[in-house]
Amino acid sequence: MTAITDAAIRRPRFVLWLAGLLSVFWIVLVAVPSVFDVPTLNGLRIDTDPENMLAEDEPVRAFHNEMMAEFGLYDFIVVGVVEETHPNGVFNAQTLGDVLELARFAETIRWGNESAPEGVIASEILAPNRVDVVEQAGLGAVRFDWLMAEAPANDAEAIAVRDRALSIPTLSDTLVSGDGRAMALYIPIREKNDSYRVASRLREHIEAASSPAEFHITGLPIAQDQFGVEMFKQMAISAPAAMVLILVLMWLFFRNLSLVLAPMVVAMVSVVGAMGLLIATGQTVHIMSSMIPIFVMPIAVLDAVHILSDFYDRYPHIKNRRKTLNVVMSELWRPMLFTTLTTCAGFLSLALTPIPPVQVFGLFVAFGVFLAWLFTVTLIPAYIMCMPERAFAKFGNAGPQTNEKTVGSTSFLDRMLQPLGRFVVRRSWRVAVIFILAIGVAIVGLSRIEINDNPVKWFAEDHDIRVADRALNARFGGTYMAYLTLAPSSELTAAAAREDVLERLAALPGPEAAAFAAQLPSARSEASSFTGFLDTLAALADRRAAEPGANWLAWDDIALVIAQTRSTADVFKRPEMLTYLEGLQAHLTDLDQVGNTIALPDIVKTIHRELFESDPQAYRVPDTQRAIAQTLLSFQNSHRPQDLFRLVTPDYRRANVWVQLTSGDNQDMTAVLRAVDHYLEDNPPPLAVDHEWFGLTYINVIWQEKMVTGMAYALLGGFAAVLILMTALFRSFAWGVLSMIPLTVTIALIYGVIGLVGKDYDMPIAVLSSLSLGLAVDYAIHFAVRSRQIYDDVGDWTETARLAFGEPARAIVRNVIVIGAGFLPLLLSPLVPYQIVGVFISAILVSAGLASLLGLPALITLFQARLFKHTASNPDTGGPA
Template identity: 45%
Template sequence: MKAWVINFSLNHAKRVYLLMAIVSLGLAAFIPTIQIDTDPENMLPDDQPDRVFHNQVKQEFALHDAIVVGMVNDESIYNTDSLSAIHQLSNKILTIDGVVNPDVMSLSVVDNIEQTGEGSIRFEYMMKNPPSSESEAAEIQQNVADLPLLLDTLVSGDGKAASIYVPIKDKNESYRISQAIQQHIDALNTDDQFHITGLPVAEDTFGYEMFVQMGISAPLAAAVIFLLLLFFFRNLTIVIAPMIIAMATVLSTMGLLIACGFKVHIMSSMIAIFLMPIAVVDSVHVMSEFADRFKPGADVKQVVKDVISHLFRPMLFTSITSTAGFASLALTPIPPVQIFGVFVGFGILLAFIWTILFMPAYISRMSEKQLKALQAKLHGDQQSLIARFIPKLGLFSTSWSKAIVIAFMTVLAFSIVGIEKIQINDNPVRWFKQDHRIRIADRVLNDHFAGTYDAFLVLSHTKGTAYATELLQRLTDVTEQLEDSSLKSKLTTLLNNTSEQTFNASEFIAVIDDAFFAEEPVAAEAVDAGLLEQAMSLLEQYQSETQYFTQPETLQYMASLQQALNKSGVVGKSNSVVDLVKTVNRELFSGEQKDFVLPDSQAGVAQTLLQYQSSHRPQDLWHMVNPSYSRAVVWLQLTSGDNQDMLTVMDTVDAFTKQNPLPEGMSLKWAGKTYINVVWQDAMVSGMLDSLISAFIVVFIMMVILFRSIIFGLMAMLPLSLTITFIYGLIGWVGKDYDMPIAVLSALTLGLSVDFAIHFIDRTRSIYAKTGDFYKTIQLMFEEPGRAITRNAIVIAIGFTPLLFAPLVPYITVGIFLATIMTVSALVTLLMLPAIFNLGKSKFFPKQQDNQNNEFK
């Protein structure tokens, strides 16, 4: 098979070119249909339980993702100009398509609640019109201070900042809507500072900038790699070949991903920049060995055939092991990571195929003049810095073998300690640089307000569903006993459209009430009054018992839980139906702080809720409780979206419920974007660990098969093991959070670190099989093979440097750590392996009696 492929490439070059063009351009044709996805929620499968519950809660309580617009005045926002700007901007926001107008929260559209007499309250817009005097502005300030639901949410406690919460219908429209808001801000005639933040806009903005970055980083990486190869090989003609392979690989892989219907996530956006340097690795080995073997007058095709035949096996295995490293990501429970791993793996194999097909065809068709020029240039490589340095490195590795091994073991111990310091943490807002407008807005607004990050603690009463099932059956029995009438028809329709989950006793009570108090009473023969009274009694009993979150003792438990959360140091503020009931209760009585308490009866609670529903925003109540009052939400405002802070909040709740057990029948679960980020991070870490272990075992087995030796298989895994340990130890020591890009680097480390070892061990054994002399073998190894490994390490490391100039932190992280991975793995390969071989040369390389023996013996 190998011989057929090589002969086909050498003898049918035009067909190879045509095949490459058809595949590459055919798949690249799908790239214009690209769709971007940066929603971290999609890091979890659609049917993942936490995600399913999160979306159920959003639907049940009509909760929408929101953009947070903040205005800051260094003195006070309570002045006519600032408040007028807020009013004007709020009105403009209401005109933007995609905004959920009824739920917009701003001083101009929320209610002020105040007493009009004992037992009577009034709901008026807090700022229906902007104030015309400073005294009116001061009155607004006092009114806000009296409303805990607004203070530190819509206006900061220090009075220097105000916010507008802009709920949106589709979080994928966040960037567009935020840009529209910014245009309205730019049109305002005010000196106040404005900021726009919130997880939805951060994520969607990242998507926009990620798309831009894809178009910048990949071409820059290609340019850097091209210049490096030109510097190493000093011949434009031959350097064009690996660049063609890299471009064909990237275009084909990205085109296939898009053609398969996958959206480009933050993970898959890095495929192009990952593949660009990796795709030229095999080509560099081919060019290096060709330069070493080719002499003027030699048969070009025969030299190419010898080079490819010699390199075919190690290139195949390095490609397969790299593919295994990335493909192992398919074992993670994170869909975007699975897609990233599978397609990078595909790209690596495709690059190998193009290399063994295209490189022989291309080189063999170079003119005699080009080959002479190439030879003249490449012979000059003997005087290059790399050519002078590499033999010295080989001499150093054998002269100081014990010291090198001790040094690496010390680094290993240092790294293991660092690994124990790793902290798992992520936050989509921190995907931007410190000076990015999103980061600045996040920092400023969270300094002023209770927090722009949301988490929802959902409390449920489990008795309701079972009770509803029983009651629905009894109501069905009662309805069937009624004589035919419009009432029976209405009840039957209501029953047919009601389930245990959607049961609302008030709807049935209203229908029966209408029958009792109709202007034309229903004839006795048409309605059995006894049956209706029985049904009404059952419904009222159900309503009393299952409207769990109108019971004072339940609300008191919630109040205590909120108090514990507010003291946690991480929660800026908590909001729930408790705060609403206390506020309305205060205004129903004295309007003074002493009455800012929960009513002592269920009827009293019901009265406050009934009063609130006469406000301009009655729907706000259903953001806190469901209509059956069997489930309630505590809205937590956090000043940080870091996973570690969310975990602290969860630990606070766990500690509280341990000391104060949940009332019988009550359960709690988490929802909200900040919580979902914790879930997928945890899934990714455990998934990455599983995939890494699995891939490590697979690669080791492949190494044993390749070298037909367990001991050489172990040696091949040594650079990989030391590199992974060092990289993650370094992360722990420098305090870099273990986040999404860091987690993915484990696959890259596994895939690339073993490549150098394969080539080094394979070439060492091959040379030793011919020389039978260990020191002569090492001397030869640190010529062309050593130069090729060094060139590849430099090409890959520097090929990622364009990422360092990206405005997005994940790209910068990948660039820095990839350069580190390449440097460490190359050093371990070129220093550690020859040092160990030298110390155990009698074991690794016993004196051969027959130098013609199989090199993989």
């Protein structure tokens, strides 16, 4: 492997030009895809939709799309209007006038061609000028009118709008807050990716409003789409800021600005290569893949810091760049290669997850890590060889040299590390006990980890979307929608129709009914479906009734029997089923997580009340199917008859309950799922039904569960792969297991602390386990390999430990400081996933460094007789122990 570095040292300018040309090539693939007549070379595509965390053929996702189409539902943006200064809240003439103007403006937000316009679906907007109120029009009659066709002329008219809205269950706590002081508009969009553009236009219009009211915009689609916009801003701001800080820290260590630019070049080329290939191959830039640069950069810098650290310590004694590089690379090529392989294994293990964007993320981070290694072992030496000799006149750590392989130092780091090394060797049992206690604490913390995620919480607390989320969910039934569908457990068959008709005919008097029953056709031969069989019977009865001398009264009774059997298919016209739905709604609204529900009984009860001249006692489910049918027929005379079929299918065999949650947290949605399961189990419906969920809030739960399970498999698979690689590196199972201990302690401790502090286990936290796997083993490999090399020279572990806490330990500490502190600028990002990455990269680096510097030498001290039973014959290979 040193031949690659030797070639770079001999032809440094060629290597630099080649790296530059590769970078330009990748940029061209991204920026000018039209130059290449290849279908896979697509332009940049961004997708922040968590629905796409599931595969397209995932059953839950397929059912979601099927039901959204079945019920004619769309994702929507929520605009909330809150007025705190006026005694009537938003229900004053001025504010409602602005609300009406905003609603009418929203209807105009469209772009694209006329045949397939994008943007807002005007006909489906829920706003005061687009929703009906139902009122009595005399006994047995109702009329429908727009809630607010025109702006109110005075505050009295505004209050009348409020009172009318609160009298309609489907509007109360949905369009109008329960306290009657706020209003919400629900603006449906054709595509979730349209939400940011729609929201931007709404904000522009709101700025011109004269009302002092506060306008809030929120909802899952806007949160997801706005995250996609802002994540690119953070890639352009936070990542460069992190790189600048890393550059400054490296300059403080090595005091040579030209030299420390080399790792920055490696990181940049590696990131450009990984992202360029991602985009050029037609992959979508998703929430996960947007973080590829953040993950590749620290890994790209790690090995470069090891090289610079070793070069910094050795150059003053060797005084020749080429010879120094040969010595440095002969020692470091093996640990660098295996840290690269183990890190790649950690990220490639993400292919075991059932989440396509995570699989893509793992694959391209692994590719970026490989590029970082390749450019580190070529570009760094080539860069150093191209620097003028005078740049190294006062360069390096000129501490005393004991031999070509081991260098001492009188630096601050050495004065700190040497006492630490002596303590670890002399108090190895104490260190081992500390590690055992740390594992115990980690186990307690791991048992407390709670899985939870919410795309709205990807933004900082003071972000407009978080502020809007809190404001609206405190006043309304909830801006997070989930949908519960219920349908009969078994399909009605022709045979069931035949049996039902025979039973009803047997109750009729007269010879006609008996004769018709005797001649009833076979269900198998005449029709295969319930309704098809009844159609056949109806036609047969009509022919018999038309025969000369037929008793038309008897045949009318037979026709009624067929109609009664047909009505049994209308499951959700039955009084008992609507009453059951009503009870289920009451149970749901009693839950802390649910603010409101909307279902078919709400429409039926409201219309029934108005048919009886607004009598409060009539606000109930009618006792007969005929009466229910009358209320539904009346509703279809409204301005929005299609709203009925948002709650039930036209054949009345599948009902849809809208469940409004005040939080989008997975834990809250999961609590609702369990509550419904228990209710259906404890309160069986009159007719056996199957229930299923759909909606974005529910889909978030499913992909998060798959993420957790997949990450567990990925972590176990990566752990096994790393153990195999470590065993191969050291040609010793004992050394392989030993080197896995810092990794194990680091991962356990990091995630244990997450559980102890109550941090939710969400998407960024889950994926950071792969970074933990790669970074934690990096230091263990470097320390173990260098210790074995030194031991081959000196033959004594105490002396080996003293020297290992020289240059090898200094390189590790420099890495911890440079990378750990370098990514703290991510804490300034308004996006929580970036903040989490910044914190945990630092935490992982510190934990992994401490675990390696404390744990490994202590364990080697305790088991040195077993570990150094056979010394290696070739120190450059790290050979068998």
